Amino acid sequence: MTNAIIGGLLIGAAAVWLWISLGRIAGISGIAAQALTRPRQSLWPLLFVAGLGIGGWLGQGVRHPEAIPELGVDSIVLLTLGGLLVGFGTRLGSGCTSGHGVCGIARFSRRSLAATVIFVGMGMLTATLVHGT
Amino acid sequence: MMGPVSALLAGVIFGLGLSISGMADPTIVLAFLTLGPGWNASLLVVMAAAVTVTTIGYRLAGRRPAPLLDSEFHAPARRDIDQRLVIGAVVFGVGWGLAGYCPGPAIVGALTLDPRALAFLPGFVVGMIAFEAVPKPSARQPEQA
Secondary structure: HHHHHHHHHHHHHHHHHHHHHHHOOOOHHHHHHHHOOOOOOOOOHHHHHHHHHHHHHHHHHOOOOOOOOOHHHHHHHHHHHHHHHHHHHHHHOOHHHHHHHHHHHOOOOOOHHHHHHOOOOOHHHHHHHHHHO | OOHHHHHHHHHHHHHHHHHHHHHOHHHHHHHHOOOOOOOOOOOHHHHHHHHHHOOOOHHHOOOOOOOOOOOOOOOOOOOOOOHHHHHHHHHHHHHHHHHOOOHHHHHHHHHHHOHHHHHHHHHHHHHHHHHHOOOOOOOOOOOOO
């Protein structure tokens, strides 16, 4: 619980810093797409993505990750299919959990609130059907 | 040069937050998305804390005419809830519920060599590239939210 609060505060601080320094929304799907498809246009998206990895490593020193379950064929199929849908859907819907769920809601954007309600709802429906007991 | 360094710093703090909060672990995310016994509210707590800080920070920053390292704020301009937004959110939600990964945690996981994120990554990249082939609805590129 404490880790969730501290982690959430850090995520918020990162979003605020990106806005105050560069005037950019911390929407990771959009930033990742820029880094992937238009890397020469500007350098900052690539460095933000690299920073995510560095922060991830640092965080593992604070919160030791749980043991990773053995990956069966079923899991690999779900992860691959999920990846395709997440990659395509976040681009079509102009954002993900960070851009819509955190930054958009903080801007009181109706679009982002609608998107967040829809993807959390669909995520719950899908996970409960597929992973529920 | 200050801009990219600033973005790197934002990425580090964001990645640290995802990692410490447990959101880089799809098991914890799926425990939130899967309703029933063993339900885990972590994701809700993380989102609430993040939204609170961001809401306050955006309000304070709003008093400035421009960001520190650019000439203007790049706020998304669109206000309408259109078909693309809704369909995109549905598709994303289904994928999120299947895999337990959204883009941030997937990138953190892949860069820290979590095999689950590495299995997720190829599909994620292909999905993003596939979108580039979708015709744009109008001359105006949709803004990222």
